[in-house]
Amino acid sequence: MNFLLSLFVLAVLASFFTYRLIIYPIFFSPLSKIPTPNFLCSITEYFSHYLSWREQEFDWLLKHHRQHGPLVRTGPTSVSINSVEGLRQVYMSLEKHPFYAQFHNYNDIPNMFSTLDSQRHSAQKRILSGIFAKSYLQRSDDIRSISEEVFDKRLAPMLEHLADAGRHVNVFELFGFVATDFYSAYAFGLDRSTQFTQNHGHENRPYITGDQQSIYESKDPRDRVWFPEDECLALCKETAKTIDEKQSPGTTSPIIFEKLYSHLSTQQPPLPKDLILKTCASELRDQLIATEEGLAIVLTYALHHLSKSPTLQSRLRAEIKTTNTTDLDALPFLNALITETIRLHAPGAGRQPRLAPSQGMTLHDHYIPAGTSISASSYVLHRTSSVFPSPETFNPDRWLPATEEMKRWWWGFGSEVSCGSVQGV
Ligand code: HEM
Structure with a gap:
C-alpha cells in the first residue's frame, strides 16, 4: 500500500513538473506564440547562455531576427527585440533585470550601472x-x-x-x-x-x-x-x-x-x-x-x-588640419569614423535585459507577461540591412549624411545618454 502511495505521489509530482517545466512553456505560455529559434529555448535559458559562452549568441540572434522579425523568444521567460519601437517601449520605462546586480561592488554596494530601481x-x-x-x-x-x-x-x-x-x-x-x-x-x-x-x-x-x-x-x-x-x-x-x-x-x-x-x-x-x-x-x-x-x-x-586604409587616414588628417575649432562636432568625418566603428564593433553589444512590468505589456502585438526578461542587442540592431546596407562593410561615408532612420537604429551607448555625452558622438 505504502509502495503504491509513493508511486502515486511520484507520478503526480512528475506530471506536475512535466507540465510546468515542459508542456506549459512550449504550448501554453503567452510567449509560446512568439517565434522560437530552437525548441530548447522554450524550456531552458541555458541554451542561449551556452551560445553566449561559445561567443555565438549575437550571430544566432541576428540570424533569427532576420528570419523571424523583430521579436524572438530566447528562453522560457526571455525575449529579444530588434526594432526602434521595441527600444522605445522597453528602454524608456522598464526596470533593469536583476542580472545587473552582479555588478554591485564591495559585496552589495550598487552603482549607477547596477542599480535596478529606476527612480534611484x-x-x-x-x-x-x-x-x-x-x-x-x-x-x-x-x-x-x-x-x-x-x-x-x-x-x-x-x-x-x-x-x-x-x-x-x-x-x-x-x-x-x-x-x-x-x-x-x-x-x-x-x-x-x-x-x-x-x-x-x-x-x-x-x-x-x-x-x-x-x-x-x-x-x-x-x-x-x-x-x-x-x-x-x-x-x-x-x-x-x-x-x-x-x-x-x-x-x-x-x-x-x-x-x-x-x-x-x-x-x-x-x-x-x-x-x-x-x-x-x-x-x-x-x-x-x-x-x-x-x-x-x-x-x-x-x-x-x-x-x-591610407585614404581614410589622409581624409582624417586633412579634416583635423583644416579645422581650428575645439568643437569635435565640427569634424564630420571624425564623427562618421567613430560612429561607424561603434556601429560595427560596439562594446557592450548586448543584451541589456529589462523586466516586463507587473501588469505585463504588449510588444509587436504579442502579450509579454510580468517578469519576462526583454533585451536588445546593438550587434543585431546595427546589422539590420534595410537601415545599414552591406552591414558588415566598414563605411564611414554612410554617415555623411546620416538619415533619421540610421540615427534611430544606432544604439552604441544603449539608451544611456550618460556615457554617450562623454564621447560626444
Ligand atoms: C565609446 C565608449 C563607450 C561605449 C561604446 C559605451 C557603451 C555603453 C553601453 C552600451 C551602455 C549600456 C549598458 C547596459 O545598460 O547594459 C553603457 C552604460 C554605461 N556607461 Fe558606457 N560606454 C562607453 C564609454 C563610457 C565611459 C568613458 C564611461 C565613463 C563614465 C562610461 C560609463 C557608463 C556608465 C556609468 C553606464 C551605466 C549608465 C546607466 O546605467 O545609466 N561609459 N555604456
Missing part, C-alpha cells in the same frame, strides 16, 4: 549629469590640463619613442591605459591619477607608481583583472582626506569624486563615513572599468580600420 537610478544619474555634459567638458580648464598631461606629455613621446625604436605596441592595452589615466585624473585629480601610460612597456612595470602595489601583475592582457576594489577605495580615501582637511586639490580638482562625496556627505540622516566612501568607490570603479574597456575597444578598431 535616475537620481544617481542626475548627480553626475552636469559634469559629464559636453558643454561643461569643453569649457573645463581641468580637462585641458589633463589632456595636455595624458596625451601630449605621456602618450605622444611614448609613441614617438616606440616608432623611432621600431617597436610594436599592443594598442588595445595601451588605449586602456590612456583611458584609465584620463578618467582617473578627472575623477580623483591629476596628482592622484593612475600613471599606466608612461609605465607601459617597462620591463618590470608597476602600473601604479609610489607605494601602491602593481595592479596588473601579468604581462598577458588576457590575465588582466579589473581595477581592484581595494585600489579604488584607497584612492577615494586619499581624495576624501584632502577635501576634509581643505588641502589644495593639486594640479587639477577631483571633479567626479568631489561631486559624489559632497552629495553623499550632506544626506539626512547622515550616512556612515564608510558607506559614503564605498558608495563613491563603487561608482568610480564601475566607471573606470567602463572607460577602460569601452574606449580601448573603440579606439583599437578605429585604428585597425585606419591602418588598412
Whole structure:
C-alpha cells in the first residue's frame, strides 16, 4: 500500500513538473506564440547562455531576427527585440533585470550601472549629469590640463619613442591605459591619477607608481583583472582626506569624486563615513572599468580600420588640419569614423535585459507577461540591412549624411545618454 502511495505521489509530482517545466512553456505560455529559434529555448535559458559562452549568441540572434522579425523568444521567460519601437517601449520605462546586480561592488554596494530601481537610478544619474555634459567638458580648464598631461606629455613621446625604436605596441592595452589615466585624473585629480601610460612597456612595470602595489601583475592582457576594489577605495580615501582637511586639490580638482562625496556627505540622516566612501568607490570603479574597456575597444578598431586604409587616414588628417575649432562636432568625418566603428564593433553589444512590468505589456502585438526578461542587442540592431546596407562593410561615408532612420537604429551607448555625452558622438 505504502509502495503504491509513493508511486502515486511520484507520478503526480512528475506530471506536475512535466507540465510546468515542459508542456506549459512550449504550448501554453503567452510567449509560446512568439517565434522560437530552437525548441530548447522554450524550456531552458541555458541554451542561449551556452551560445553566449561559445561567443555565438549575437550571430544566432541576428540570424533569427532576420528570419523571424523583430521579436524572438530566447528562453522560457526571455525575449529579444530588434526594432526602434521595441527600444522605445522597453528602454524608456522598464526596470533593469536583476542580472545587473552582479555588478554591485564591495559585496552589495550598487552603482549607477547596477542599480535596478529606476527612480534611484535616475537620481544617481542626475548627480553626475552636469559634469559629464559636453558643454561643461569643453569649457573645463581641468580637462585641458589633463589632456595636455595624458596625451601630449605621456602618450605622444611614448609613441614617438616606440616608432623611432621600431617597436610594436599592443594598442588595445595601451588605449586602456590612456583611458584609465584620463578618467582617473578627472575623477580623483591629476596628482592622484593612475600613471599606466608612461609605465607601459617597462620591463618590470608597476602600473601604479609610489607605494601602491602593481595592479596588473601579468604581462598577458588576457590575465588582466579589473581595477581592484581595494585600489579604488584607497584612492577615494586619499581624495576624501584632502577635501576634509581643505588641502589644495593639486594640479587639477577631483571633479567626479568631489561631486559624489559632497552629495553623499550632506544626506539626512547622515550616512556612515564608510558607506559614503564605498558608495563613491563603487561608482568610480564601475566607471573606470567602463572607460577602460569601452574606449580601448573603440579606439583599437578605429585604428585597425585606419591602418588598412591610407585614404581614410589622409581624409582624417586633412579634416583635423583644416579645422581650428575645439568643437569635435565640427569634424564630420571624425564623427562618421567613430560612429561607424561603434556601429560595427560596439562594446557592450548586448543584451541589456529589462523586466516586463507587473501588469505585463504588449510588444509587436504579442502579450509579454510580468517578469519576462526583454533585451536588445546593438550587434543585431546595427546589422539590420534595410537601415545599414552591406552591414558588415566598414563605411564611414554612410554617415555623411546620416538619415533619421540610421540615427534611430544606432544604439552604441544603449539608451544611456550618460556615457554617450562623454564621447560626444
Ligand atoms: C565609446 C565608449 C563607450 C561605449 C561604446 C559605451 C557603451 C555603453 C553601453 C552600451 C551602455 C549600456 C549598458 C547596459 O545598460 O547594459 C553603457 C552604460 C554605461 N556607461 Fe558606457 N560606454 C562607453 C564609454 C563610457 C565611459 C568613458 C564611461 C565613463 C563614465 C562610461 C560609463 C557608463 C556608465 C556609468 C553606464 C551605466 C549608465 C546607466 O546605467 O545609466 N561609459 N555604456
